[in-house]
Amino acid sequence: MTxxxxxxxAQTALVHGGTQRSQFGETSEALFLTQGFIYDSAEAAExxxxxxxxxxxxxxxxxxxxxxxxxxxxxxxxxxxxxxxASGMAAVSAALLCSLRAGDHVxxxxxLFGSCRWIVETLMPRYGVETTLVDGASLQAWEEAIRxxxxxxxxxxxxxxxxxxxxxxxxxxxxxxxxxxxxxxxxFATPLLQRPLELGAHVVVYSATKHIDGQGRCLGGIVLSDxxxxxxxxxxxxxxxxxxxxxxxxxxxxxxxxTLSVRVRQQMESAGRVADYLAEHPxxxxxxxxxxxxxxxxxxxxxxxxxxSTLVCLDVGGGKNDAFAFSNALKIIGISxxxxxxxxxxxxxxxxxxxxxxxxxxxxxxxxxxxLRLSLGLEDCDDLIADIEQALAKVG
Ligand SMILES: *Cc1c(COP(=O)(O)O)cnc(C)c1O
Numbered sequence: 001m002t003x004x005x006x007x008x009x010a011q012t013a014l015v016h017g018g019t020q021r022s023q024f025g026e027t028s029e030a031l032f033l034t035q036g037f038i039y040d041s042a043e044a045a046e047x048x049x050x051x052x053x054x055x056x057x058x059x060x061x062x063x064x065x066x067x068x069x070x071x072x073x074x075x076x077x078x079x080x081x082x083x084x085x086a087s088g089m090a091a092v093s094a095a096l097l098c099s100l101r102a103g104d105h106v107x108x109x110x111x112l113f114g115s116c117r118w119i120v121e122t123l124m125p126r127y128g129v130e131t132t133l134v135d136g137a138s139l140q141a142w143e144e145a146i147r148x149x150x151x152x153x154x155x156x157x158x159x160x161x162x163x164x165x166x167x168x169x170x171x172x173x174x175x176x177x178x179x180x181x182x183x184x185x186x187x188f189a190t191p192l193l194q195r196p197l198e199l200g201a202h203v204v205v206y207s208a209t210k211h212i213d214g215q216g217r218c219l220g221g222i223v224l225s226d227x228x229x230x231x232x233x234x235x236x237x238x239x240x241x242x243x244x245x246x247x248x249x250x251x252x253x254x255x256x257x258x259t260l261s262v263r264v265r266q267q268m269e270s271a272g273r274v275a276d277y278l279a280e281h282p283x284x285x286x287x288x289x290x291x292x293x294x295x296x297x298x299x300x301x302x303x304x305x306x307x308x309s310t311l312v313c314l315d316v317g318g319g320k321n322d323a324f325a326f327s328n329a330l331k332i333i334g335i336s337x338x339x340x341x342x343x344x345x346x347x348x349x350x351x352x353x354x355x356x357x358x359x360x361x362x363x364x365x366x367x368x369x370x371x372l373r374l375s376l377g378l379e380d381c382d383d384l385i386a387d388i389e390q391a392l393a394k395v396g
Pocket of ligand 1: 087088089090092113116156160185187188207208209210219220221
């Protein structure tokens, strides 16, 4: 039976999804800053531990404020169940490691967030999990990497920082033919611009640190999937390894979700305008923006996403010196490795977020010496363009 709530559109789910009021009827979500819970009797404690009574036991397992955040994200994502984590990396590592064992094989797109790549390339092999990194944009590369023991596919789309896109529906179909699971890191798209579960992915992960908080305050993450997979694989892993989200951060993220759609809409609009401005500028040698018709995968983007992105990738003509000079001359836009914030932020991936990659791996990922990643904030877009214009005037 479908509930009235199941028909809510995203913007309504973002404000009301998962809300559980206490006996006081508070308007805003309550913050249950507690480690544990008191039972009415020894029998009640026994029943709860037996699973006969669904109440809370301990905040490493579950907490009412964290539960509201998980339920709101489920409503938004169309997922059956979720576990919220202390950071995006806790979500990614839990989603990847909870179902794998020595002897399994994982195929992942090469263009991964640095720490995600470390888990696949360095950590997994230590525990006997074989891994293959492929060009995520090539369906054929995914297919050719399959081995008899392949259990998991992992990708990020659009990618960081070059905003390349993977065909989620095509890769999910391939995973289904061999009974493997596809895990999608959906940070760059946000839950509003891309719905991986609808496209056939089996597990979705977020760093809630980015757009979901969106105001630069706290770290968080979440893993969403079907109930069977969570019960079978994630549930025990999560309880016993303890990557739990703090109730205070869950509360902050709940408040972040309330404004997610208005923020993402404005940031995306600014990103589109800034991308168009940069594309015409003589000192800019490359602009990649998923909302522009000149994106090499524009057709796939139109099929799988509801909008472009809140980020723009650009190359300043003369390489690293020019990229640094431009970044240093910006007055509103801040230099930071973060993204998805209310404040516009610029990153030079080659010397920061992607500095651990070999020169060859960086080139392969499309990261040139002059490549910058710009995350659009909530400032007036005219001011942002004026800031970019005065900074570019100081380059070269
Ligand atoms: C930031 C980020 C992460 C890690 O999230 P944290 O909250 O910093 O741990 C993972 N994947 C992507 C794509 C990210 O941008």
